[in-house]
Amino acid sequence: MGIFSGLLGNLSEVSVEDLTKQYGAYLMPNEVISTGFKLVRDSFVITDERIILIDHQGVTGKKTKVSTIDLDAIYEVSMESGGTGFDDSELIIHYITSPYYKANNITTAAYRFEFKKKFNIQSLYVALQSAATQNRKRING
Secondary structure (H helix, E strand, C coil), X not given: CHHHHHHCCCEEECCHHHHHHHHHHHCCCCCCEEEEEECCXXXXXXXXXXXXXXXXXXXXXXXXXXXXXXXXXXXXXXXXXXXXXXXXEEEEEEEECCCCCCCCCCCEEEEEEEECCCCCCHHHHHHHHHHHHHHHHHHHC
């Protein structure tokens, strides 16, 4: 069932130790991994500073694209829990992509994560929404 779930786009939680071994080279000095998730080849890691998106590309997966969403750029988070049938749980993060958050013409983006329906995303939602609320107060204050 694990590979089948992975092929459907669902993420599975991975231990911090495994994430550190595999993706520790992408960490900034003094950055600490909090949690992380893995698809069949792709992963994302949440640290105390950012969300690191790891996209293994190509047939062999040796080509890798690494992107970052800074935690202080997140301004909105929404979640949808899994229903009956094949519905997955999902989390959508809206974030600012402009280098200056208080600029007149900021640019934004959204990123959607899908989890197994049985995975409880509420604690992840609450943590990211707490950051988003603090960010909005800081940016607009």
